[in-house]
Amino acid sequence: xxxxxxxIPCVPSHLIPMVRYLARGRSLMLTIMFANDADTDLKIxxxxxxxxxLWKNAAIGRELNREGIKVVMNDFVxxxxxxxxxxxxxxxxxxxxxxxxxxASDLYDWAVANxxxxxxxxxxxxxxxxxxxGMSFQGADEELLRRALGILENQGKCTIFQGETSSxxxxxxx
Numbered sequence: 101x102x103x104x105x106x107x108i109p110c111v112p113s114h115l116i117p118m119v120r121y122l123a124r125g126r127s128l129m130l131t132i133m134f135a136n137d138a139d140t141d142l143k144i145x146x147x148x149x150x151x152x153x154l155w156k157n158a159a160i161g162r163e164l165n166r167e168g169i170k171v172v173m174n175d176f177v178x179x180x181x182x183x184x185x186x187x188x189x190x191x192x193x194x195x196x197x198x199x200x201x202x203x204a205s206d207l208y209d210w211a212v213a214n215x216x217x218x219x220x221x222x223x224x225x226x227x228x229x230x231x232x233x234g235m236s237f238q239g240a241d242e243e244l245l246r247r248a249l250g251i252l253e254n255q256g257k258c259t260i261f262q263g264e265t266s267s268x269x270x271x272x273x274x
Contacts, residue, residue: 122175129154130181130197146185147193149173196244198236203248206236208257211273218274223249224267242266 132154155164164172173193176182180199185192198206207226211217214231225231226245232238237245249271252258261270 122172125172126176126179126181129176129195145195147173147182147195149191149193197240198244200244200247200251203237203240203244204251204255207245207248208252208273210235210237211258216273218272220261220270220272222263222267223269223271226271227267 149169152169155169157163170190173182173190176195177184177193180201181196183194183196184190185194210232221229223242223245226237227239227242237248240248246260249258249260252273253260256274258271258273261272263269
């Protein structure tokens with residue numbers, strides 16, 4: 101079929117450079133924003149669009165215009181790696197290191213690999229425990245962890261028990 105790239109068959113060929121540009125942009129943003137994996141506080145952050153240094157490159161004297169920023173950020177949100185904190189204005193975007201579905205899968209794989217099936221662990225252990233060193237969910241935002249666990253609970257793969265504090269909530273994997 102003429103005008104269609106075989107790598108991305110459902111996108112007209114004149115749009116292929118934009119599709120590839122946006123994919124590289126998503127990857128670059130995640131890499132830059134979370135380059136220091138040892139600092140687990142960076143697993144989620146908020147990007148204020150007009151303050152973001154990613155849009156400017158002083159070394160070559162280039163800067164992405166507002167329309168370009170909008171296109172990149174809308175694509176980023178559509179990919180599941182971002183959520184507008186102010187949907188009407190779209191000036192602040194919460195950046196997700198991993199999508200909730202990815203974290204849910206990672207959590208369950210970890211539970212299986214580490215013998216937590218039919219055992220209970222706490223939310224704190226999933227966030228900061230010794231067994232989670234180097235895992236994608238280590239240090240993740242509590243709200244994101246809860247969303248991932250909610251996905252597993254809906255799939256019948258875990259249940260959540262309320263503790264005295266939120267970090268003491270128990271999770272039993274099935």
